[in-house]
Amino acid sequence: QVQLVQSGGEVKKPGASVKVSCKAAGYTFFSYGITWVRQAPGQGLEWMGWISTHNGITNNAKKFQERVSMTTDTSTTTVYMELRSLRSDDTAVYYCARDRGNLGNFDYWGQGTLVTVSS
Amino acid sequence: DIQMTQSPSSLSASVGDRVTITCRTSHNINSYLNWYQQKPGKAPKLLIYAASTLQSGVPSRFSGSGSGADFTLTISSLQPEDFATYYCQQSYSTPRTFGQGTKVEFK
Numbered sequence: 001q002v003q004l005v006q007s008g009g010e011v012k013k014p015g016a017s018v019k020v021s022c023k024a025a026g027y028t029f030f031s032y033g034i035t036w037v038r039q040a041p042g043q044g045l046e047w048m049g050w051i052s053t054h055n056g057i058t059n060n061a062k063k064f065q066e067r068v069s070m071t072t073d074t075s076t077t078t079v080y081m082e083l084r085s086l087r088s089d090d091t092a093v094y095y096c097a098r099d100r101g102n103l104g105n106f107d108y109w110g111q112g113t114l115v116t117v118s119s
Numbered sequence: 120d121i122q123m124t125q126s127p128s129s130l131s132a133s134v135g136d137r138v139t140i141t142c143r144t145s146h147n148i149n150s151y152l153n154w155y156q157q158k159p160g161k162a163p164k165l166l167i168y169a170a171s172t173l174q175s176g177v178p179s180r181f182s183g184s185g186s187g188a189d190f191t192l193t194i195s196s197l198q199p200e201d202f203a204t205y206y207c208q209q210s211y212s213t214p215r216t217f218g219q220g221t222k223v224e225f226k
Contacts, residue, residue: 035215037163044206044217044218044219044220045155045157045163045206045208045217045220046217047213047214047215047216047217050213059213061213061214062214095162095163097162097163100168103168103169103210104151104153104209104210104211104215105153105165105168105208105210106153106155106163106165106208107165107168107174109162109163109164110162111162112162
Protein backbone atom coordinates (compact mmCIF):
# COMPACT_ATOMS: atom_id res chain seq x y z
CA GLN A 1 0.00 0.00 0.00
CA VAL A 2 1.06 3.57 -0.55
CA GLN A 3 2.99 4.98 2.39
CA LEU A 4 4.82 8.19 3.08
CA VAL A 5 6.87 7.96 6.25
CA GLN A 6 8.40 11.12 7.64
CA SER A 7 11.30 11.66 10.01
CA GLY A 8 10.75 12.44 13.66
CA GLY A 9 10.13 15.71 15.43
CA GLU A 10 12.85 18.31 15.76
CA VAL A 11 13.62 21.15 18.15
CA LYS A 12 15.74 23.92 16.68
CA LYS A 13 17.02 27.31 17.76
CA PRO A 14 16.22 30.46 15.78
CA GLY A 15 18.58 30.86 12.86
CA ALA A 16 19.23 27.13 12.52
CA SER A 17 18.17 24.82 9.70
CA VAL A 18 16.02 21.71 9.69
CA LYS A 19 15.85 18.88 7.17
CA VAL A 20 12.75 16.70 7.11
CA SER A 21 12.66 13.45 5.18
CA CYS A 22 9.74 11.69 3.53
CA LYS A 23 10.24 8.09 2.42
CA ALA A 24 7.80 6.86 -0.22
CA ALA A 25 6.80 3.24 -0.69
CA GLY A 26 4.10 1.17 -2.34
CA TYR A 27 3.96 2.91 -5.70
CA THR A 28 6.15 3.90 -8.63
CA PHE A 29 8.17 6.71 -7.13
CA PHE A 30 8.81 8.60 -10.37
CA SER A 31 5.15 8.72 -11.33
CA TYR A 32 4.17 11.35 -8.76
CA GLY A 33 5.69 14.51 -7.41
CA ILE A 34 5.79 15.37 -3.74
CA THR A 35 4.28 18.47 -2.21
CA TRP A 36 5.10 19.93 1.19
CA VAL A 37 2.42 21.55 3.32
CA ARG A 38 2.79 22.98 6.80
CA GLN A 39 0.37 23.72 9.60
CA ALA A 40 1.18 26.04 12.48
CA PRO A 41 -0.42 25.17 15.84
CA GLY A 42 -4.18 25.73 15.65
CA GLN A 43 -3.92 27.16 12.15
CA GLY A 44 -4.79 26.12 8.62
CA LEU A 45 -2.82 24.46 5.85
CA GLU A 46 -0.09 26.27 3.95
CA TRP A 47 1.45 25.03 0.69
CA MET A 48 5.22 25.33 0.66
CA GLY A 49 6.15 23.86 -2.68
CA TRP A 50 6.50 20.84 -4.91
CA ILE A 51 9.28 18.70 -6.31
CA SER A 52 9.27 16.43 -9.31
CA THR A 53 10.64 13.04 -8.35
CA HIS A 54 11.33 12.50 -12.05
CA ASN A 55 13.84 15.30 -12.66
CA GLY A 56 14.15 17.25 -9.39
CA ILE A 57 12.49 20.42 -10.69
CA THR A 58 10.92 22.41 -7.89
CA ASN A 59 8.19 25.02 -7.64
CA ASN A 60 8.20 26.80 -4.29
CA ALA A 61 5.93 29.38 -2.75
CA LYS A 62 7.47 32.86 -2.98
CA LYS A 63 7.23 33.16 0.79
CA PHE A 64 9.75 30.34 1.23
CA GLN A 65 11.80 30.64 -1.94
CA GLU A 66 14.89 32.09 -0.29
CA ARG A 67 14.92 29.64 2.61
CA VAL A 68 13.66 26.27 1.36
CA SER A 69 15.32 23.47 -0.60
CA MET A 70 13.63 20.31 -1.77
CA THR A 71 15.65 17.36 -3.02
CA THR A 72 15.14 13.71 -3.89
CA ASP A 73 17.21 10.59 -3.41
CA THR A 74 15.92 8.18 -6.02
CA SER A 75 18.03 5.31 -4.68
CA THR A 76 16.05 5.34 -1.44
CA THR A 77 12.79 6.87 -2.78
CA THR A 78 13.14 9.63 -0.23
CA VAL A 79 12.34 13.31 -0.58
CA TYR A 80 13.88 15.96 1.65
CA MET A 81 12.74 19.43 2.62
CA GLU A 82 15.27 21.75 4.22
CA LEU A 83 14.19 25.05 5.76
CA ARG A 84 16.92 27.52 6.73
CA SER A 85 17.12 30.59 8.97
CA LEU A 86 14.38 29.27 11.19
CA ARG A 87 12.17 31.70 13.11
CA SER A 88 9.71 31.05 15.90
CA ASP A 89 6.81 31.35 13.47
CA ASP A 90 8.20 28.35 11.54
CA THR A 91 7.02 26.19 14.42
CA ALA A 92 4.57 23.87 12.72
CA VAL A 93 3.77 20.35 11.63
CA TYR A 94 5.30 19.73 8.22
CA TYR A 95 3.59 17.25 5.91
CA CYS A 96 4.70 15.67 2.69
CA ALA A 97 1.99 14.51 0.32
CA ARG A 98 1.84 12.66 -2.98
CA ASP A 99 0.92 15.13 -5.68
CA ARG A 100 -1.30 13.90 -8.49
CA GLY A 101 0.28 16.09 -11.11
CA ASN A 102 -2.25 17.69 -13.44
CA LEU A 103 -5.04 17.12 -10.95
CA GLY A 104 -3.06 19.15 -8.45
CA ASN A 105 -4.39 17.37 -5.41
CA PHE A 106 -2.73 15.35 -2.69
CA ASP A 107 -4.03 11.84 -2.26
CA TYR A 108 -1.62 10.33 0.28
CA TRP A 109 0.03 12.15 3.15
CA GLY A 110 2.86 11.50 5.53
CA GLN A 111 2.15 11.42 9.25
CA GLY A 112 3.61 14.87 9.79
CA THR A 113 6.77 16.12 11.46
CA LEU A 114 6.58 18.67 14.27
CA VAL A 115 9.34 21.23 14.04
CA THR A 116 9.62 23.46 17.11
CA VAL A 117 11.72 26.61 16.90
CA SER A 118 12.57 27.96 20.30
CA SER A 119 15.49 29.64 22.00
CA ASP B 120 -2.29 34.24 -5.68
CA ILE B 121 -5.82 32.84 -5.64
CA GLN B 122 -7.62 33.62 -2.40
CA MET B 123 -9.94 31.03 -0.90
CA THR B 124 -12.81 31.93 1.40
CA GLN B 125 -14.70 29.21 3.21
CA SER B 126 -17.92 29.64 5.12
CA PRO B 127 -18.87 29.15 7.78
CA SER B 128 -15.68 29.00 9.85
CA SER B 129 -17.43 26.60 12.18
CA LEU B 130 -20.80 24.98 12.57
CA SER B 131 -22.62 22.86 15.10
CA ALA B 132 -24.63 19.92 13.86
CA SER B 133 -26.16 16.67 15.00
CA VAL B 134 -25.81 13.16 13.71
CA GLY B 135 -28.09 12.76 10.70
CA ASP B 136 -28.03 16.44 9.74
CA ARG B 137 -27.35 17.63 6.23
CA VAL B 138 -24.28 19.87 6.28
CA THR B 139 -23.18 22.29 3.58
CA ILE B 140 -19.85 24.11 3.43
CA THR B 141 -19.06 26.68 0.78
CA CYS B 142 -15.80 27.80 -0.76
CA ARG B 143 -15.41 30.92 -2.86
CA THR B 144 -12.31 31.71 -4.89
CA SER B 145 -10.94 35.08 -5.99
CA HIS B 146 -10.55 33.90 -9.59
CA ASN B 147 -12.37 31.56 -11.91
CA ILE B 148 -10.71 28.17 -11.38
CA ASN B 149 -13.02 26.07 -13.55
CA SER B 150 -13.36 22.82 -11.61
CA TYR B 151 -9.87 22.72 -10.10
CA LEU B 152 -11.16 22.48 -6.56
CA ASN B 153 -10.47 19.80 -3.96
CA TRP B 154 -11.83 19.08 -0.49
CA TYR B 155 -10.01 17.56 2.48
CA GLN B 156 -11.05 16.37 5.91
CA GLN B 157 -8.70 16.67 8.86
CA LYS B 158 -9.13 15.22 12.33
CA PRO B 159 -7.11 16.45 15.30
CA GLY B 160 -3.53 15.23 15.26
CA LYS B 161 -3.93 13.60 11.86
CA ALA B 162 -2.93 14.41 8.31
CA PRO B 163 -5.59 15.72 5.95
CA LYS B 164 -7.51 13.20 3.87
CA LEU B 165 -8.60 13.85 0.28
CA LEU B 166 -12.39 13.59 -0.05
CA ILE B 167 -13.35 15.21 -3.35
CA TYR B 168 -11.29 16.30 -6.32
CA ALA B 169 -12.09 18.18 -9.51
CA ALA B 170 -14.99 19.79 -7.63
CA SER B 171 -17.29 16.78 -7.70
CA THR B 172 -15.35 13.51 -8.05
CA LEU B 173 -15.38 11.31 -4.98
CA GLN B 174 -11.96 9.99 -4.01
CA SER B 175 -11.79 6.21 -3.87
CA GLY B 176 -12.97 4.83 -0.54
CA VAL B 177 -14.81 7.97 0.56
CA PRO B 178 -18.44 7.37 1.61
CA SER B 179 -21.12 8.48 -0.83
CA ARG B 180 -22.72 10.78 1.76
CA PHE B 181 -19.99 13.25 0.76
CA SER B 182 -20.55 15.19 -2.43
CA GLY B 183 -19.13 18.26 -4.10
CA SER B 184 -20.51 20.69 -6.61
CA GLY B 185 -19.76 23.97 -8.30
CA SER B 186 -17.50 25.47 -10.90
CA GLY B 187 -15.92 28.82 -11.65
CA ALA B 188 -15.57 30.53 -8.30
CA ASP B 189 -18.28 29.01 -6.10
CA PHE B 190 -18.15 25.52 -4.69
CA THR B 191 -19.98 23.44 -2.14
CA LEU B 192 -19.19 20.38 -0.05
CA THR B 193 -22.26 18.56 1.23
CA ILE B 194 -22.52 15.80 3.80
CA SER B 195 -25.96 14.32 3.29
CA SER B 196 -26.32 12.68 6.69
CA LEU B 197 -23.66 13.55 9.24
CA GLN B 198 -22.08 10.58 10.99
CA PRO B 199 -20.11 10.61 14.27
CA GLU B 200 -16.83 10.09 12.41
CA ASP B 201 -17.47 13.20 10.29
CA PHE B 202 -16.82 15.67 13.08
CA ALA B 203 -13.63 17.25 11.80
CA THR B 204 -12.25 20.29 10.01
CA TYR B 205 -12.77 20.59 6.27
CA TYR B 206 -10.55 22.49 3.84
CA CYS B 207 -10.96 23.44 0.22
CA GLN B 208 -7.87 23.77 -2.00
CA GLN B 209 -7.46 25.10 -5.50
CA SER B 210 -5.28 23.30 -8.05
CA TYR B 211 -5.76 25.78 -10.91
CA SER B 212 -2.44 27.51 -10.38
CA THR B 213 0.55 27.74 -8.09
CA PRO B 214 0.93 28.60 -5.35
CA ARG B 215 -1.69 26.07 -4.35
CA THR B 216 -3.91 27.70 -1.76
CA PHE B 217 -6.27 26.40 0.88
CA GLY B 218 -9.35 27.82 2.51
CA GLN B 219 -9.07 28.69 6.18
CA GLY B 220 -11.08 25.62 7.21
CA THR B 221 -14.55 24.84 8.52
CA LYS B 222 -14.78 23.06 11.84
CA VAL B 223 -17.81 20.79 12.16
CA GLU B 224 -18.66 20.33 15.82
CA PHE B 225 -21.20 18.31 17.70
CA LYS B 226 -24.32 20.26 18.68
